[in-house]
Amino acid sequence: MGRPLLNRRLAEFGTTIFAEMSALAVETGSINLGQGFPDSDGPEEVREAAVRALRDGRGNQYPPGPGIPELRTAVAEHQRRWYGLSYDPDREVLVTAGATEAIAASLLALLEPGDEVIALEPYYDSYAACIAMAGGSRVPVTLRPDGDAFRLDLDELRAAVTDRTRLILLNTPHNPTGTVLTREELAAVAELATERDLLVVTDEVYEHLVFGAEHTPLASFPGMRERTVTISSAGKTFSFTGWKVGWVTGSAELVAAVRSAKQFLTYVSSGPFQYAVAEALRLSDSYFHTIRADLLAKRDLLAGGLADAGFTVFRPSGTYFITTDIRPLGETDGFAFCRALPERCGVVAIPNAVFYDHQDQGAPFVRFAFCKRESVLEEAATRLKSLAG
Numbered sequence: 001m002g003r004p005l006l007n008r009r010l011a012e013f014g015t016t017i018f019a020e021m022s023a024l025a026v027e028t029g030s031i032n033l034g035q036g037f038p039d040s041d042g043p044e045e046v047r048e049a050a051v052r053a054l055r056d057g058r059g060n061q062y063p064p065g066p067g068i069p070e071l072r073t074a075v076a077e078h079q080r081r082w083y084g085l086s087y088d089p090d091r092e093v094l095v096t097a098g099a100t101e102a103i104a105a106s107l108l109a110l111l112e113p114g115d116e117v118i119a120l121e122p123y124y125d126s127y128a129a130c131i132a133m134a135g136g137s138r139v140p141v142t143l144r145p146d147g148d149a150f151r152l153d154l155d156e157l158r159a160a161v162t163d164r165t166r167l168i169l170l171n172t173p174h175n176p177t178g179t180v181l182t183r184e185e186l187a188a189v190a191e192l193a194t195e196r197d198l199l200v201v202t203d204e205v206y207e208h209l210v211f212g213a214e215h216t217p218l219a220s221f222p223g224m225r226e227r228t229v230t231i232s233s234a235g236k237t238f239s240f241t242g243w244k245v246g247w248v249t250g251s252a253e254l255v256a257a258v259r260s261a262k263q264f265l266t267y268v269s270s271g272p273f274q275y276a277v278a279e280a281l282r283l284s285d286s287y288f289h290t291i292r293a294d295l296l297a298k299r300d301l302l303a304g305g306l307a308d309a310g311f312t313v314f315r316p317s318g319t320y321f322i323t324t325d326i327r328p329l330g331e332t333d334g335f336a337f338c339r340a341l342p343e344r345c346g347v348v349a350i351p352n353a354v355f356y357d358h359q360d361q362g363a364p365f366v367r368f369a370f371c372k373r374e375s376v377l378e379e380a381a382t383r384l385k386s387l388a389g
Contacts, residue, residue: 042239050276059271067095115166122355178316305381
């Protein structure tokens, strides 16, 4: 056929790097520290809640379009419990097929073709695809290394706003860099959004996975509740990524707009799992403290192994990813490095350049996931030491 089959909006998006590297892990028998999923399940009582819902016939048929009332109420309670934010579970909460669908539905609902979307680069790869599907134009603002972390240049953010800017797509805690935006940075974003009348979509899926930092929802800042779509999910906090249960909170007007798009994507999903996640969100504080402490220990274990192997390590303040610089190893091309790494030492990682529009900015950076059992991380650290020569 003379005409390309894939529409031009998606022409730049092929097979994801995650599929490529996970296949390489299987092919070579390598330890997969590339894709961000835990290698053990979350709390037994949450898993049993899903089994109980299945056996009791709850959620085996289509759940309500906005999500089951029990989960919407639990999400509203969670926002009040942790952040003092008040949402009406009937009008201001929407359950989605994971955070990925929430992002897609938000952008499809809120953008007109040609609208500009500012996103913090490097960014999760679905952001670019969702902006493209919505007909928007992405405008990256690059986070750059500053000491042992990546930081946002607020002047660059302000300069990126034009008359065509409709929306800022914000991710904090930030994947892949592990940066957690400070209150001062978030206040500056809020001031910019209110001054320029911008909407903000915030991806906060790693909200409970923070170390020595504080996660503060942008919606809690003055003037932001009515212009912020806040997104989170159960996958990262409770280690059930395959359940694909996410949610949106925001003003009734914003949630209604997102729901209009969401209903024509999956319509509904994850019926029995919604009941289980409702119970998970009500777990005691000790659960949230324990998972944070467990991941902190794993972060430090892998970070130490990576430093011993010769990488420059940017120790994250959030998420379960570590970004490293490969230049001390005499390497500059993250793609080539990651494709060779399984054969060199039996470990798989992800080149950060896939998360950049300006790929040269991300070329020397490589991401490792530490949401694995300690024994797996110890073995990975041992294998990586061979790089030090």
